[in-house]
Structures are given as structure tokens and as C-alpha cells.
Amino acid sequence: MKYNPQELEIKWQAYWEKSCLFKAIEDLSKEKYYLLEMFPYPSGKIHIGHVRNYTIGDVVARFKRMCGKNVLHPMGWDAFGMPAENAAIENNSHPAQWTYDNIEAMKTQLKRMGFSYDWERELATCDPEYYRWEQLIFLEMYQKGLAYKKKTFVNWCDKCQTVLANEQVEDGCCWRHPELEVTIKEMDSWFLKITEYADEILDYCEKLPGWPDRVLTMQRNWIGKSYGAIIRFPMVGSDEVIEVFTTRQDTVFGATFMCLAPEHPLVNQVIKGLPQEGEVLGFVERTLRMDSVTRTADFTAKEGVFTGRYCLNPVTEEEIPILVANFVLFDYGTGAIMAVPTHDQRDFEFAKKYGLQLRVVITPPDEDLNEETMSEAYVDEGVLVNSGPFNGQRNLAALDSIAEYLESLGKGHKTVNFRIRDWGISRQRYWGTPIPIIYCDKCGTVPVPEEDLPVVLPLDLHMRPNGGSPLPFEPAFFETICPKCKGEARRETDTMDTFVESSWYFDRYTCPGYDKGPLDPERVDYWMPVDQYIGGIEHAILHLLYSRFFTKVLRDFGHHKVSEPFTNLLTQGMVCKETEECPEHGFLYPYEVKDGKCILCGAGVITGNIVKMSKSKKNVVDPQELIDRYGADTVRMFCLFASPPDKDLEWNDQGVEGSYRFLNRVWRLVVTHIDKITRVTAYDGRETLSGQLRSLYRKTHETIKKVTDDIENRFHFNTAISAVMELVNEVNQVLNSKEQKDDIAWSVVREAVEATVVLLSPVVPHITEELWQILGHDNSLLKVSWPSYNENALQTEKRLIVLQVNGKVRNRIEVPVSYGTKEIEEEALADAKIQHFIGEKPVKKVIVVQNKLVNVVV
């Protein structure tokens, strides 16, 4: 009987589907386990990254089922997004058609992988039955002031007539129109007030022990809570006051000039009628024309221009010049900074460039600073000087008192500032959730009444050939009636950022068909939070942060009771492969390279770095080819065996072959000896064993222990698989030995073989179901309980002790387990090799680590 993966995999997939074994049903009597992998964007085909992600999840889901948990393991589609629009333009089709075709194709592929999803809960975010509830949530947020509109600056391409994301800007130009410079345009956009929840999101980082530290660190840094002060600088010759935010109010006595962001609303007022007006306006215009990528790149020079006006340093009462500078960000702090060139490197460079005044206000403990001679800013701690009443105090210790001093003078106050900005969700795109807002000349901004939801995205229109959304050109969509005054009105034609859909889809999986609201309170509170979330590290910040924000908002709106969506998080590494590049034809697919040469022109191919697999770099492997060749089990196994999930996986075709070979070995192990194995029952531990059999019995139980621990506590599937490989090797050794095998021997073998099959079943579910059946069982492995190990089986009579002299390994000895520290020490010192290395030298110290090692220090 030969191992035929294609045939048996399809057979078992059909069996699982028919028996509904993956259907999740709410059952209060059982402990729930909600396992979720990040849902895919329906791009057309699954890629290796998906396969890896979903295999990891499937192993855990199957493992938890076998451990008796009531498992929810759903799958769906993050179906809105720009690639659908681009593909539709390219193929002259419709985004919806493209998306739904892709969903069908990818669903077939996922099913072929044997993933244990409850497909009855499948959802697609482009379905009006999904996004209607998102629109409702948006309206609730609008009502509570969490959704609001404000002006913002965006990258704009005149030809596309659309906003560009930073990644769509290349060398300051539009990616579609490299001849056209991108401009900065002021635009009205919808925002969600994530800043209102910044403090809570930050505090709850402490309550997520199941998240990787690095992700929490990145999130904390992203939120960037900083304590500082607002300081008010009155303008000379006017009543205006310029406010700055600083975390370094200790340096306020050293503030010798003021910088405004080019977008700052005071700029126009400041320069009005002055001779500098023209120059400043020119500078502002030039800066604003730059796209945000170029403007903030480190190679861009820090530039500024004097406005011709001054303001007063509120503590020294000196007049200091006001400049406009390109490095000051409008949307951080107040859009203006006090510059302290002596103690901030950026300010220092800027001051040197423009010949501005410097004043030292902090001195290091061991030297004096001189404004004339210093070559860089002094940014470390020290003692305050030139700082009025604060002279002689340590600068950090004085932070609070200086803030209080400013407050007492009415010139400032303590404050907390966040780095995180509100979430801009307006997109000038077609393929997204319409924002349910109506604009009326009489009534202003009017929310769409709840009973009019959903605002359906019209499907019967054509994409614009140059890109950009067709919605503003579609009167049938935007022409509407004001819900308040019943007059003529216009719909919002922007759609929402697709991150909005992915911020609550995990809630909706718990009650996908529910039609009385976004969430069925009973079901959502049974399943949520997600016990284990698995997905790519690239989502460490945005998606995970937005989901945490939404969860808290929905809790406050009473839609559910949880505060955090994901109890445990596993961030998997990327799948990488080297690139192949032809000097003539750019990146090449693996099949376009033959013998190191480009098949198009014969030029030598340059093998590049090992980087994340991506279509643009063409360093991709199509999982479908591997499935067709080796079957799903081999692909699943290789993805897990190649490296631990949180590390990047470097793709190597040869490794796949190894996994296939191992599955064949397991197959042969069972079928070759099936008659003898099935004649006995599995060993139950009652007969006394010795020698090889005793050792195999122990190995079986060691393996159960190791695999359980690796899957449950560490997600180290690679070492779990290695452990099973070792067990298989040992069974083969026993079978190959010349010793006569009686029934007891075969029963020990049977126990080992059955353990192998059961332990491997979450990883390679198809072959193991087949082998389980061949072994004479008539129940599916899905109904078998996860095995537990027998403590007695692990016992040994001898223990290996490592003997060291001065920390170097010199010998290894076996001692009875009954030996205590004393006896081990005596045995070690008596050892001939150890004696040899001690020689004539006096023994200074002997360190004995119980059951492990002896180190003799001489």
C-alpha cells in the first residue's frame, strides 16, 4: 500500500465537511476557545505567508479541540481595498466581480489545505450585511463626538485627481505619473478620536501578558505619552500669543528663537505687510509643495526663514526672532517650537546655519560649556545656569517646579501630550464602506438616519480609467434628500479606510447572521475575547491598535462587555526568499532563471538579499504547485518544521522534500508491520520492561510530554516535530534489531506508533486519519482525546553527570538517581580523568548542581 496524499486528503476533507466536525456551537457547559488568524485580503491566490499563518492556527485549533475545548475557528475576507480597483481598471471589469471571483478561488485553496474552519461563519467585509453595522457604529461615534471632521494636509496627484498614500509617492512624484510632482493639498477629512482612548489603551498594555513584549513596546512608543508643558510666548507688537509644547521646560531660559510650522495659522498674520512677506510666502509654498515623504526625509536640509517679527521669551522677557521652519510638524504638539540651540541638536544645527543666538542653561558636572566654541548641543543632565531662580538646581529635578513657576506667572501650564494622532478614515476611493453622512446647504452635516442604513455602495457603475473614485461623478449615488429639511442634499462620497472593517470583524464572527444590531450580546459575550490571535508582525501597530480602540468604543456603547479583543497574540515572522535580478529585465520569477541566466536575454542573473516574498520582487513560491506535487500535509509540515513561527522563514525547496520523506517513513512504519501491530493492544504499563523496550516506552512518554509542552506553551512546532522524528527513529531501531519480538514487544511498538499518529494529527491531519483507520480504529482522530504522559514511564535508574574542571567539560559519568550531592561529589573527585586534570593543584572549590554537573575549581 503506497502513500497517496492526493487521494486520501480529498477523501478526508470530504468526510470532515460532511460530518460538520468544525461547526462551533455556543455551549455554556463547555470551556470556549476562540482561535483566530488574521483574515486575508482576497488577492486571487493564497501565498506561502497565508499557508504558514493558517497552518499555525489550524494546529492550535485541532490541538485545543482534542484537549476538550469548545473551539471557534472562523475565516472570512478583508474584501474592500485598492487592489480591486486597480485590477478592475486594468482588466476593464468591476471590483466586486474581481473580489468575489478571488474569494471563490482562495476558498477552494484553503479547503484543499484541510484547515478546520467553521465555514458557516464566513463573512466578507464588502457585503452590505457587514458594512451596514459599521455605518451604524460610525453614526454612534459621530453622535458621541468620537467621529469628527477637520482639515488636513494630504499628498495629491492632479492627474489622478486623488489623494496618494506615502507609499504611492516615489521621489516626490506620483507612482502612476512619474513626470508629475505631488502637491500638498488641504482637505476636509473624517477622523476617529483614538486620542480620547490613548490613555486607556496605554494603561491596558500592562494587562496583556499574553502579547509579545516587542509589540507592546512598539505600541507604547507609538502612543508616545509625554509629560511636558505648554508655554505661551507673547508676540511683540500685537496681542497674539504663540503657544508651544515642550518636554524640556527646564531649558526655557535658553530659548533664543521661535519656529512655526509652515502650515501654522499664525504665519499669515505674522508677516502681513512686512518686507519679508514675499520671501516667507515663497518658502511656505515651496515647503507645502513637497510631499510629506521628501519633507521629512533625513537628507532634506533643515531650512527656515525669518518672518521679521519677534516674540518675548516669557521668563527672560527678551525679544526673540520668529522663524518658519520646514522641520516643525503642524500636527504634533501645537505646531510651534521654542528653540534651545544649546541643548537640542536640531536647534543647534539650525542656529549655526542662520547665525542665531545661543545661551547655555545647563552645565555638565565636569566641564564648562561655551556658546562660542561648543560643536554640538549638550543634551545630557546637568546643573541649571542662567536660569534665574533655578540656578544651581539639577535640570531634571527642576522640571516640575519650572512648570509650576510658569503656571504661577500665567505663562504656561503642565500638560500631557500624545504622539499618536487621531485616525483619519476618509478615503477618496470607490471600493470601500460609504461614510453615512449627508451634506445639506441649509442643515449642514446630517447623519443618515439609522433606518436608512445601509448606504449601499452602487455596483452598476464603471471605474474611471485614470483611477480615482467614480462616486463623485455618479449623481444617482450622491444626489439625495436631506433627512431633516427634505430639501436637495449631497451624500458624502468618501469611503472609509479598510482598517475600520478589520477593527471589529472578530466580534462579528461570533454572530455573523445577526440582524438586530452589530452584535448579538449573548453570543459575543460567550466567545469574546479571542483567546489566541495569530498574524503577521507587520500589523504590530496599526491594525492591532485600531482593534483595541474599537473594542473599547464598542464596550462603552454597550455592544459587548470586553475591554481587550485579543488575550494572546502570536506574531509570525515573514516568509523570505532571495531575489533574482536581470540587469536588463529587472526582477525575475524563479522559472525565468535557468542555470543562473535570464531566459529572456541570457544575461547573468544577480542573486539578491533574502527578503520578504512579494509579487513586486517576484521571489515567490506558489503553494498550489507544492500541494499538487506533495499534498497538503507535506506543505503544512514543512511550514512548521522550517523555523519557529515568530521568526522569519527562509524558503528552501529542498526542505519540502525532507518533510515528504518523513511522512512516507511514518506511513511505511505503520503499513509494513500492520499485521503484527494490530494483533496486540497498545502497551498499558503493567508488564515490567527492560532494555530497548523500556527505553522505547520511556521515549514514547517523553515525546508526549515534549510535544504537548511545545504546542501548548511555546508554539514551537519545529521542535515538536523533531521530537516525533526522534520517536520514529527509535521505533525503527527496535524494529530493525535482531532481538526476537514477543507480544509485549509488539504492544510497546503499538503504543509508540499510535502516539506518533495522534501527536502528529494536528500538524498533518489527513495522513494521520488514514493511518488511524488502518490501525483499526473506527472513530475520527478529531474525537480522540489528546494523550497524557505517564510519570512512571519517565523514571530512570541512572543519571548522567557532566564533570568539569575550571568550567571545562572533562568527563561524563552515570550515577544512580538515588545519589545525593555528597555522593556525586565524591564520585566526581574520584574519577580518574578529573584526578588527571586536578594534578598537583589544590582544589579551591567544588560546585555541584544537583542531577546535572560537578565543577571542580583548582
Add this chain to the structure above:
RNA sequence: GCGAGAGUGGCGGAACUGGUAGACGCGCUGGAUUUAGGAUCCAGUGGGAGAUCCCGUAGGGGUUCGAGUCCCCUCUCUCGCACCA
């Protein structure tokens, strides 16, 4: 520039709390089987010297009886970024 990670044989990786560095697999070498190849099985496989040692976890320093693991510095690579005042 800032932030976060990583660096172990020819390769992927193992070593979980400081205690035998290189488990397991790939590749390679030799052998068995075979007309041959493939498949399978057995043996070997960090480097050097050679029968008992020396050197080895990017490089340098430190802590320790003992460091791949902890601390400091340097280098290289990857990822993220919004010059974070």
C-alpha cells in the same frame, strides 16, 4: 536620525530558567540493495591537530566556578517610522 528585532556548521535550525554547543532535518561522503538511475537501509559529517587535546555561537571587553544565554562597546543585516520638540 529615531524605534524594534536578529547574527550559532555547507544550509534551515536546537540548546526553554546561565550548567554537555550543534538535537531534528537538508546537503555532502562512503557502503548495502539495484543492469543503471530513483527510492530505501546502514555508517560518517563544526574546524584543527591527531588518540588525547586545542579552537569554536559576528568582533572586542566585562560579570561568574561556569556565558550562545546576563551587562557594556563595535560591526553587519532585517523590519517599522510621523525630524516626536
